[in-house]
Amino acid sequence: MTTTQRRRPELAAFLRSRRARVTPADVGMPPGFRRRTPGLRREEVAQLSGVGVTWYTWLEQGRPINASPQVLDAVARTLRLDHPEREHLYHLAEVPYEPGPAGLAQQIEPEIQDIIDALDPHPAVVYNSRYDVLATNPAYRDLFVVPATIEVAAPNVLWTLFSVPEKDCPVVYRDKELPVMVATLRSSYGRHVGEPAWEDFIRGLSAVSPYFAELWASGEVIPPGPRVKTFRHAAVGELRMTSVSLSINGLPECRIVAYTPEDADARRKVAVLRERREKLWPPSDGHRTETAIADAG
CATH class of the missing domain: 1.10.260.40 (lambda repressor-like DNA-binding domains)
Structure with a gap:
């Protein structure tokens, strides 16, 4: 049958x-x-x-x-x-399903925060399909810390990466990684064409970053997937990390991205950053961070 x-x-x-x-x-x-x-x-x-x-x-x-x-x-x-x-x-009925034009999630349930906290010492972040950062764990905050971005309602990965000077970008191979992120963004954009929040975001980021505008105009589309990426940190230098995306039931346009060190050198550097955690992130800060977090999806 x-x-x-x-x-x-x-x-x-x-x-x-x-x-x-x-x-x-x-x-x-x-x-x-x-x-x-x-x-x-x-x-x-x-x-x-x-x-x-x-x-x-x-x-x-x-x-x-x-x-x-x-x-x-x-x-x-x-x-x-x-x-x-x-x-x-x-x-x-064997008809391709597309969710209705609902607004993107801007917060998560405490249970999801508990899950990403349990992934420590592996850095983990939750964001929606526009790369708004919804939650981070302490290991992620060890690795990615940049000045607050006030132009957007929520910390946003793409806004941070494209608006900071290239020398401050935590992504080492910027010209290789950022096009992938923009193509991933466009794969989600198709569900939100014409929505004011998305159109304002694209228009605003294009005005801030000619490089983003150039990549956006290329029309490339790819889905998210596992990648090995190289990051830089002022305290420990470069780290090679593997990222894996995990879907979240009940939040169809949100995902957990978890990072694991690619080699022994990266594991050592992650441990060094963890030792500095109490100084960088006092316990009173809780789960929330007031800085924009940079990530490479």
Whole structure:
């Protein structure tokens, strides 16, 4: 049995179960008499969704018909599906799912902070798809410390890296690493084209950094992935670190990036930085940092 043949019965059962839980009163319709179904009728779902009764009937029967994202969204609204249910509907109908244009997360739950703190002595950071820094652990703050950036609402990796003088950039191979980061940013930008926060960010950073503007205009697109990067630190010199991105359930456009030393020299230097931690980051600072943190994603 093919994947499509397996999914269609699941789709039919899912739609029937969701339809059964929505009452006429939920959608502003009179209850009527002699209703044989606990929820809406098929023709009512079709009418409220703006689709043909026959088409919706075939969809709910699991027939091999095509559905567009617009039609699935209309059905999802009628059936009052939440975000996980809407995504499930898309998967069962074999339609590529794109999350709605919700705002990017700007904070995380304490449990996520506990997780990245537990990764110490490995540096770890949480940021969203625009590279806003949402949380860091002490080892990360050991490694990346630059003056505060006040032009953006939250510390932002790209803003920091492109706005500081090249000699102060913590990324050693700047001309190799920064294009990768901009291409990663563009891969997320497609979900947010036209949103004021994203357009203001791109426009503002392009004005601050001609180099960013040049890279942005190139149109390169790549997804995030593991990389070996070389960083510089005023106290210990250069360090080679491997970065790995980890997705976070419930925060689809956020990720944890954890770093591990690539060699014995980097491990020694990370240990040296850790020894200096109490001086650089007093315990009273807690989890939050008032400086912009530079990272190379």
